Amino acid sequence: MNELEVLEQISYIGYLLLRYGAEIYRVEESLTKMMKGLGYEDVEVFALPAYFTMSCTLKNKTPYCITKRSSQNRINLDKIYELNNLVRQISNQKIKPENIQEEIIKIVEKPLNYPLILIGYIVSAAFFTLFFGGEAKDMLVAAVSGFILYYAVLIMENLAINSIVRTIVGSMILASISMIAYKISFIHNVEYSIIGALMILTPGMAITNSLRDIVSGDYESGIARMLEALLIAASIAIGVGMIMVIGG
Amino acid sequence: MRELVFQCIGSFVGCLGFAFIFRIHRNIEFAYFGALNGLIATIIYLILKPLSNLYLQNFIAMLIAALLAECMARLFKAPATIFITIGCFPLVPGRGIYQTMLYAVQGQSYLFIQSFLQTFGIAMSLALAILVSSTIILLFKKIKAQPDLFFKDPIE
Numbered sequence: 001m002n003e004l005e006v007l008e009q010i011s012y013i014g015y016l017l018l019r020y021g022a023e024i025y026r027v028e029e030s031l032t033k034m035m036k037g038l039g040y041e042d043v044e045v046f047a048l049p050a051y052f053t054m055s056c057t058l059k060n061k062t063p064y065c066i067t068k069r070s071s072q073n074r075i076n077l078d079k080i081y082e083l084n085n086l087v088r089q090i091s092n093q094k095i096k097p098e099n100i101q102e103e104i105i106k107i108v109e110k111p112l113n114y115p116l117i118l119i120g121y122i123v124s125a126a127f128f129t130l131f132f133g134g135e136a137k138d139m140l141v142a143a144v145s146g147f148i149l150y151y152a153v154l155i156m157e158n159l160a161i162n163s164i165v166r167t168i169v170g171s172m173i174l175a176s177i178s179m180i181a182y183k184i185s186f187i188h189n190v191e192y193s194i195i196g197a198l199m200i201l202t203p204g205m206a207i208t209n210s211l212r213d214i215v216s217g218d219y220e221s222g223i224a225r226m227l228e229a230l231l232i233a234a235s236i237a238i239g240v241g242m243i244m245v246i247g248g
Numbered sequence: 249m250r251e252l253v254f255q256c257i258g259s260f261v262g263c264l265g266f267a268f269i270f271r272i273h274r275n276i277e278f279a280y281f282g283a284l285n286g287l288i289a290t291i292i293y294l295i296l297k298p299l300s301n302l303y304l305q306n307f308i309a310m311l312i313a314a315l316l317a318e319c320m321a322r323l324f325k326a327p328a329t330i331f332i333t334i335g336c337f338p339l340v341p342g343r344g345i346y347q348t349m350l351y352a353v354q355g356q357s358y359l360f361i362q363s364f365l366q367t368f369g370i371a372m373s374l375a376l377a378i379l380v381s382s383t384i385i386l387l388f389k390k391i392k393a394q395p396d397l398f399f400k401d402p403i404e
Contacts, residue, residue, distance in 0.1 A: 023329060076271040077330045081278070084327055113273045124265025124337075131258030131290075132343060133251065191346065199262070199342045200269065205333050211375050212329065215382040233345060233371075241349040 003058055006097045007066065010034050010090075012104060014045075014052055015068045017083055021075040023209045025216035027052060030087040037091030049073075049224050072160060075205055082107045121146040121200060125174075129196025138192040141181045145174040145197035163228070164235045167201050171239030174198060179247040194240060201236050203229040252294060259290040259338040267334050281320050282334030289313035290338045302366065303373040306339055310377035313339075318385045328385075332378065341370040 014031045027047040031054050035043045040056040042063075047053075050073070055065035086103055089095045095103065125146030126139040134142070152173055156166045174197040175190075182190040210225035263286035267279035293309040317331035344367030351360035394400075 022327070026327065077267075077278070077333070078271050078274050081275060081326045081330065085325075088325075110274070112271065116268045116273050117271070120265040120268025122265070124262045124269060127258045127262035127265060128337075128342070129258075130254050131262055131338065133254075195342045195346045198346065199337060199340065202337075202340045202342060202345075204266075204336050204340055205270070205329075207371070207375065208329060208332050208336060208378060211378040212382050215379055215386065237345050237349040237352075240346065241353050244350065244353045 004064075006038065006100065007035075007056075007064060009100045009104060010038075011054060011066045011068055013083060013087065013090075013100075014047070014054065015070050016104070016108065017080065018047065018050065018052060018068075019070045019073055020077075020079045020083070021073055021205060021209070022080050022083075023216075024049065024213045024218045024221040026080075026084075028218075030084070030091075033091040034087055037093055038097065047218075047221070049221050074157070079107060079110075118147070118150050121150040125149070125197040125200055127196075128199040129192050132192055132195045134192030134196060137187050138189070138196070141178055141187055141193040142196040145177045145193065146200060148177065149174055149197065149200060164231055167232050167235040168239040168242075170201050171198055171236045172243055174201075175240045175243035176247070179243055183247070198236055198240065201232070203232040206232065255294065256287060256290055260284070260287040263287070263334050263337055266337050270333065272330070272334075275326075278324065278326065278330055279334070281324075282317075282331045285313050285316055285320070285331050285335030286338045288316060289335055293339065303369050306370050307373040307377050310336065310339055310374045311381055314378050314381035315384070318381065336374065336378075339370075339374055341367045344370060 010031065013034070014027055017027045017030060024047050028045045031045045031047075031052070032043050035045075035054070035056050040058070042055070042057045044056070045052065045054040050071050051067065051069045053065065053067040055063065058064050086095075086100075086107065089103075090100060122143045123146075126143040129139045129142040149170055152170055153166065156169065161169075175194055178187070178190045178193040178197070181187050181193070187193060206225050206229035210222045210229060213219075213225065214222035260283050263283035264279055267282050272279045272282070289309045289312070292312055293305050296305040296308060299305055313335045314332050317335055318328045320326075320331045321328035344363060348360060348363045348367055351357075351363055
């Protein structure tokens with residue numbers, strides 16, 4: 001396996017880190033560490049939330065540069081952890097350059113456990129309703145919202161609809177389910193089930209990542225993600241508010 | 249009392265659900281520790297209730313949760329984001345977002361502005377807590393890597 005193929009694989013790791021929602025400083029640090037670990041010089045990496053470029057000097061003194069773009073990002077903490085381990089192994093030369101591709105394929109091709117994600121939606125909606133003071137009936141309504149929200153979000157993600165529209169539609173769905181349950185007097189208060197279910201849509205990951213990026217000095221990425229978080233919070237409010245206006 | 253127990257159960261199981269949503273399926277111990285982090289944040293928030301200052305309550309709870317997350321990250325050699333992301337959910341002001349919108353729809357401008365500012369303030373105090381904890385850890389790492397850091401010319 002020649003140098004260029006190894007660098008191609010390394011840039012693919014960077015692409016995957018961006019795609020699975022790692023912080024920007026982690027992408028930059030990982031790529032730098034790996035290239036330095038493999039013995040390249042003049043290593044420079046610059047990353048933004050959907051794009052990165054990396055350059056170095058090859059062993060025969062020719063310059064090398066590659067850029068990659070990843071527009072559809074989906075959070076997958078399991079894979080970030082595994083890629084992080086792989087990065088550590090590569091930068092400590094615990095792994096032969098020939099085997100990098102194999103290891104990446106092993107990580108990427110592990111299938112997603114969709115039923116467990118569905119359980120996650122149902123359980124977190126129901127139990128955050130309990131957390132905010134709901135009763136058994138409120139929890140049931142929130143669980144139904146979580147169930148429907150899972151399919152709605154999955155379909156919209158596959159259609160590549162942007163996250164603002166996705167959040168508005170998602171919060172309209174959950175608010176209308178609670179509103180219907182209230183109108184047929186199954187529950188006495190719409191508040192708890194709406195709040196419990198809307199926790200699923202809140203941008204916790206974007207807030208955390210944006211602040212960690214700002215701390216490490218990546219202001220552009222930090223502000224971009226902060227804006228994303230604020231827009232998503234606003235879209236939740238807009239979606240719920242529209243249903244409240246319609247439903248009274 | 250019953251309500252407090254429900255809040256603790258709700259935060260733990262709810263955070264566990266979030267771990268599954270964020271695709272922690274194979275390394276299931278991360279899910280448990282992240283949820284434990286959320287539970288601890290809730291308990292600290294509830295203990296600090298006598299302060300009757302929402303911002304301070306959120307700030308301290310988030311700060312401790314974030315520092316714990318960094319410790320867990322060292323323990324498992326995993327990125328700290330995993331534990332912070334899952335642990336922060338019980339403190340995210342979901343009720344604030346809802347109430348702000350409710351007042352806006354009802355046309356109660358005074359209450360709307362009040363709860364909007366409160367929600368924004370809570371979000372900012374969570375942000376500040378993550379900022380402080382990340383900075384502490386960054387400094388800790390730097391000092392550990394170069395113990396003679398303080399006595400050097402910073403430019404060189």
